[in-house]
Amino acid sequence: MTVRVRIVTPITTQGFRRPEEVKALGGADITVDCVEVDAGPASIECAFEVALAAPGTIAKVIDAEKHGIDAVVIDCMADPGLVGAREAVAIPVLGAGQTAMHVAAMLGHRFSVVTVLKRLRSQFEQAAATFGLGGKLASVRAIGIPVLDLERDLPATERALVAEAERAVLDDGADTIVFGCTGIMGCAAAVREGLLRRGVDIPVVDPIPTAVSMAAAIARARLSQSKTAYPAPPDKSVVGYTQIGIGIELPTAAE
Amino acid sequence: MTVRVRIVTPITTQGFRRPEEVKALGGADITVDCVEVDAGPASIECAFEVALAAPGTIAKVIDAEKHGIDAVVIDCMADPGLVGAREAVAIPVLGAGQTAMHVAAMLGHRFSVVTVLKRLRSQFEQAAATFGLGGKLASVRAIGIPVLDLERDLPATERALVAEAERAVLDDGADTIVFGCTGIMGCAAAVREGLLRRGVDIPVVDPIPTAVSMAAAIARARLSQSKTAYPAPPDKSVVGYTQIGIGIELPTAAE
Amino acid sequence: MTVRVRIVTPITTQGFRRPEEVKALGGADITVDCVEVDAGPASIECAFEVALAAPGTIAKVIDAEKHGIDAVVIDCMADPGLVGAREAVAIPVLGAGQTAMHVAAMLGHRFSVVTVLKRLRSQFEQAAATFGLGGKLASVRAIGIPVLDLERDLPATERALVAEAERAVLDDGADTIVFGCTGIMGCAAAVREGLLRRGVDIPVVDPIPTAVSMAAAIARARLSQSKTAYPAPPDKSVVGYTQIGIGIELPTAAE
Amino acid sequence: MTVRVRIVTPITTQGFRRPEEVKALGGADITVDCVEVDAGPASIECAFEVALAAPGTIAKVIDAEKHGIDAVVIDCMADPGLVGAREAVAIPVLGAGQTAMHVAAMLGHRFSVVTVLKRLRSQFEQAAATFGLGGKLASVRAIGIPVLDLERDLPATERALVAEAERAVLDDGADTIVFGCTGIMGCAAAVREGLLRRGVDIPVVDPIPTAVSMAAAIARARLSQSKTAYPAPPDKSVVGYTQIGIGIELPTAAE
């Protein structure tokens, strides 16, 4: 049985994910594709943008289920719309943030998140605490490069990741690293190599490949989020979201 | 100095708040008004609806600041859009949920939330934990009446509130009650009386009056949310929210 | 309706509070006065002194209720006698410490307490943990100036407050500051200005004005501490406190 | 070397401790005596009474050190004045409550406190949390007999203790019992026997004998409370406690 996993990228910057890198996340019996949202911010770097990304993300998750997708991964460490999307569908929906942090917690004693901007620190601290992993989070460190600039000078981005990861290990007591932005995807091997050259031997968790593997495994095991934990939303009028596909079937929807 | 407090009601059901009850929340040197959102659900009873309510709520908070309002209260115990709104403006923004739980935590040792539907339990548990008040939350109980039906038979609603509050005290060890839905506003005195008649002497926190008082006190003290905790969002393109007033000034915004 | 709030200053140093600064804490419909205790230490800087301050504080709270006061604020960040006083009366009794820490927890993600002496650190840590706010406390910092010397060189005190607050933000990750001694009252605006000049934009919570506002709001809402949480003490002989007004009505009291 | 342990009973009821039962707590190289306080309540059953008991308790601990006592045990599960007394002297001061809860935490996974009155529940919960043992506390149960009535019908007291201890094990998941009032001293063997007859095999911790043993062991090992944690109080005027021996040496003390 082949499992179909869809990545929902909750931003509106066209071409953020290259088709070939998405396809390469699949395997012998997993196919992976990717969609972006129709409404939302160009990138996600604060709670304001998380809030604007959530409705479009949920719309794309609903759409994925309608088209026979087996599992969805939300492509942002802030997990925008995760809980609402889990309510809205029956297929498993995984957040890159929640999944990567749980996996990191299994690989060591304390992990650090290395992210783009310092302002995201408290967001990761609260997310970790909500997942029960507050005590496993050694630190949140930032490289000071905005999401949309990460690939502008990739070697510089990788050097900054290595430098902050090393400080996380030496200064903060981390023994595992999680990338704190899915835009960094693909650098894990290079960062791990860079750290090894400095004598630091730790796993580097790349959230999207990790979450795709987990999503496929969960779907294959015929598991999904608990519908007792995430029951379907009540049938109710919603105003203003028909353009992105929410509310379109509700008789009283208006705009 | 008169403080102007605005209540943002994050749903699209017209007439949910009566002008006279809103005005009565003011005082000698506080004026209070109320607006509803332009996009969002008819009422809020799950995370899916919280996600759909947030963008419109943030838009109205931004609008309030533009019009010289001194402080805003978000009129839903789920605090939709609270963090994003705090980033977006400089005036103090309070959530009914966060404020009421902190006040309850000051009045006793353990509080229970009495809300509308059982499915909201984990939302309150997670919110309390995020605020640091997880250990103060005795239980979440529900009366089984949807938000939009609360006023259909008000005496029945009040009887149900008294019954669940009494069980919270006797079975769960609560010593303080918080209403878990702002739609119950105005019943606190009746519920406290009903409990006293059964020999239960506990405070009953009505979230909106409490949050309005707190918001006015914070504004009067020239305090507000920390801009170090809630820095302004980056200047960035946002797609799809021009109709509700977000993104309109960004040159690359499109729809 | 005018709310009468009384500040009970739990020390025996005459003239610690100036009548005009106390009166200025009131407003359109709030009047504020202040009393000192008859027995206790000259100032409070350790647990030994907290213990000696508590009986006199409770006596003054009982006295306030007898004289028709609507709400009481205990004027020390250690909240001496708070729980016992809440048992002894029906009117709301607020501690400056508990109230200020809850308000700080609402304004940001993590607050630091800037207090007088380093030895008070564990007292604040334990208090924050008891309130549920242990995870919100970034640090406790001290300026190294005893309570009774705070006003000796006020500009120096303010400079020290700014310096420690800045370190709390930069080194400890705080985004909100709470004064850790009510003797510092009145400096919040100056300290906030000083921090802004150094590029640090954070709220500075002045505990007594904050607690007075909260006490008035709670009294106006006809709330008070839960008598299920703080039931009245049993009727019982007490020896040795008749001079400060406790035990005077108990037939078996002796000295 | 013989270790001299003094029990300070923080109430003013004469004859609460019988000399022979106190002496029997000693051994080959431990002598034990007991004093009551000069000021305070007849018994301790609430926070109001804890506050009134603390100054007299501290005075007696200071006095014990002056008279060459090697270690002191405060004879109340609420540990009145414990922290202040630890600051005031160099000899080890143990609280019955703190010591018994730590020992219980070493003997099993979860302990229940069986105390006199239900109103003490939150006091024990907060104390356990402060000691770090909140997660080890299965429940607080009460037999509904006031302190001064415990010996009125001793078999009834023991039956009530057995009944509540059994419920703690069967209903609350406790595997160890701590008496929640030092007035119950001497019943542990009988209660353990009563539980064994009902098929419940659990240790029953009698706080005063346990704390006396611990105090002697700590003194013999030349340990004491950390003076870094509990530094001596500042030299300062104290008003109103000369009668119970506090403040008498301070030049500015007045009454």
Add this chain to the structure above:
Amino acid sequence: MTVRVRIVTPITTQGFRRPEEVKALGGADITVDCVEVDAGPASIECAFEVALAAPGTIAKVIDAEKHGIDAVVIDCMADPGLVGAREAVAIPVLGAGQTAMHVAAMLGHRFSVVTVLKRLRSQFEQAAATFGLGGKLASVRAIGIPVLDLERDLPATERALVAEAERAVLDDGADTIVFGCTGIMGCAAAVREGLLRRGVDIPVVDPIPTAVSMAAAIARARLSQSKTAYPAPPDKSVVGYTQIGIGIELPTAAE
């Protein structure tokens, strides 16, 4: 690339795992085999048996690495020898207990463990707390059937699992179920069906298939436990384990 996963069953009961059920856990690019330990208990139902199972388990993990296995799963919810094995090898070693609890924590808000014997409750509570998941554990329930009797009357075992799982949901607030013994493997679908027939819609996590999927995904991503968290043991004499393959290469080993 095919990933080779080995299951180490840490007991000495021959034939506990049937080759065909082990092989069926593999897939298109995963092969799975299974070995039992040479020394240890017949089954694991207490900490005494966990201690006796650990050395043999570690020996088999070392052996697996020597034979080119890519990842190991320890086949017991108590994770015997997990930490020591992770130190001893470089290939990823997963415990059924840790992995299943993390997956359950991702599928809902609160999970219950349904295990064989009531005496295992505190073991699961402590393990969950160590993983950071203490707050996600709704309850531990037991069916009262020893490990080696689980297959004696499989329909009875499944009925008992359904009954306890249902009580976990209705009485304890669980929304996800984890089997608390790997001996129950293969019943998840039947138990989920049984629960659905009673109107309870929750995921049922079968630990071994889940851990095998996770182990393969981790190995495929070239991740493993952090060697900073789990550094190799010092080179040192070990007495008494040569028969099970530990210590054989150490020059000073003796027996």
Add this chain to the structure above:
Amino acid sequence: MTVRVRIVTPITTQGFRRPEEVKALGGADITVDCVEVDAGPASIECAFEVALAAPGTIAKVIDAEKHGIDAVVIDCMADPGLVGAREAVAIPVLGAGQTAMHVAAMLGHRFSVVTVLKRLRSQFEQAAATFGLGGKLASVRAIGIPVLDLERDLPATERALVAEAERAVLDDGADTIVFGCTGIMGCAAAVREGLLRRGVDIPVVDPIPTAVSMAAAIARARLSQSKTAYPAPPDKSVVGYTQIGIGIELPTAAE
């Protein structure tokens, strides 16, 4: 009544404990002896070695009970085999680690563990958390000297202990020190003196003398670990441990 305490040293290095230093731990009515294990590592410095030490330790505890010993202390801060041993016998079994950490938690607000190797940090952090003392642990520091080298240059060991203890106080906020290896036994007075000379006045807990005193006090009070918490293991075949005395009476045991 004389209490007989046995120290079980869970390593196979002959002569690690000198008979005279063991005997000196006794007193007027306590006799102390010591045995080493028959199988296990030369010393314990990682989880791998803890696992190999546990079966032999449990065997010696069972043996101690058979020979009329009143209480056992396991002579390693990692408490190898503690829980299994407590299940296997009725006499009290104390771990040096658990006991020393509880005593340290009673003497101050926050303790630091000063141990041999840095790699042990997470072991102590997890142990402290399991005991409920995670919030009391200021830090784990290491002197970088392996267990078997501690006495090679005792003055150097003591200097290193003083240096790390001082940093724990000044940098980590500790107010109490616990030795993190029982091999350091006997240095507490010298380390405390060394710290006092640097102006640091804190208690230094030497785990073995502390645990021996506690074990004697517990045995004398006729207390022991709860058999409800630590019930006897099921009667069951065990393979491979007959040489160290486990399994010898089980009919199906084989090797």
